[in-house]
Amino acid sequence: MALSNNHICPVHNWIYNQSCELDSPISCCTLDHIPLVSKCGTFPPESCFFSLICSLGSFMVMLVGLLRYAHVIEHYGSSLLNTLGxxxxxxxxxxxxxxxxxxVDHAKVLHYIGAGVAFPTSMLFIFLQSILTYRMAKSRGHYWTGHLRSILAALAFITLIFSILSAATWLLVFLGGVCGVDVSRGKQE
Incomplete structure (x- = not known):
């Protein structure tokens, strides 16, 4: 939808500082048209779907967290790790x-603060659930579930770290946007 409404440029047509030739569309030569998830949900009607999906996802996270909390209390008893989870x-x-x-285009700081809260706490939640799985394990199948959960948590954590490291340039873009500096042109706005 964002691509068909020309809100972003296609990935195959966007290579920053290399796609800005005379015959390429000028809108694909700016940092504002990078096809990121947050940029795809910036303008209506995509922004409505993005907000709806994030709100439903948030409700589901709360529901799953509460159900897991009740499940651990039922099988293991009260625990500080469970409450922390x-x-x-x-x-x-x-x-x-x-x-x-x-x-991201209207409240960039709050958007990135939310992402900075959501991603690390989700990783901590997953790791705590892995620990609780091992503590509650009573059979070989439960231990295998703990192993699988730990492997998936480690893969998710590695993916998050690689995403953060590969996004180091985006931090400069973010700080430039907060401070009012256009990093693509190198001047104060």
């Missing part, structure tokens, strides 16, 4: 609500 799940949901409802 519930709190982290709900903090993650709050960050996801911020990501969905504060669009």
């Amino acid at each position: 519930l709190a982290l799940g709900w903090i993650c949901a709050a960050g996801l609500i911020m990501v969905g409802n504060f669009q």
Whole structure:
């Protein structure tokens, strides 16, 4: 939808500083048209769907966190790790609500704060659930579930780290946007 409404440029047509030739569309030569997830949900009607999906996802995170909390209490009893897991799940949901409802072009700082809250707390939630799975394990099948959950949590964490490292240039873009500096032109706006 964002591509058909010309809100972003296609990935195959966008290579920053290399696609800006005379015969290419000028709109694909700016940092504002990078096809990121947040940019795809900036303008209506995409922004409505983006907010809706993030809000529903946030509700689902809260529901899953609460159900997992009740499940651990039922099988293991009360635990500080379990309560911490519930709190982290709900903090993650709050960050996801911020990501969905504060669009990157209109409230960039709040959007990125929400993402900065949602992603790390979701990783901590997953790791806590892996630990709780091992603590509750009573059979070989439960231990295999713990192994699988730990492997998937480690893969998710590695993916998050690689995403953060590969986005180092985007941090400069973000700071430039907050400070009012156009980093593509190198001057104060």
